[in-house]
Amino acid sequence: MENPELIDHRLTELEIKTSFNEDLLEQLNQIVFRQQEQIDALIREVRELRRQQPENSGGASGPRDELPPHY
Template sequence: MSSFEPSSNDISERIDRLEMRLTFQDDTIETLNQTITAQWREIDALKRQIALLVERLADAQDQAEGPRNERPPHY
């Protein structure tokens, strides 16, 4: 074997390191996926809450007493 050819032990160590990196990356991707999924659930819930609040505000404005969209008396 020449000095430039890796030994089987070197190759085994490289494969072990690559497998560890792959395992770490798989775990990181799964964690990120779970985080993103949780964030989308929260965003959807907040969108529904905002839509409900907009609807309630519109109902409250419709039921409010007094003139609407009229100029104040000082004009």
């Protein structure tokens, strides 16, 4: 049978590791949450830009249709 002090020490170490892991998990969850908010904002911005594009183009040729200056 193991020494009770050794078992207590191992248990304490595991509790410490668990605590650090819980803190890290919470930090990572917050980062993922903020990133998802940024992604959602970027998606809204891209949709808005796509919605505005046909209005502003007015049938003019876009950059894809223009020849580069060296031609």
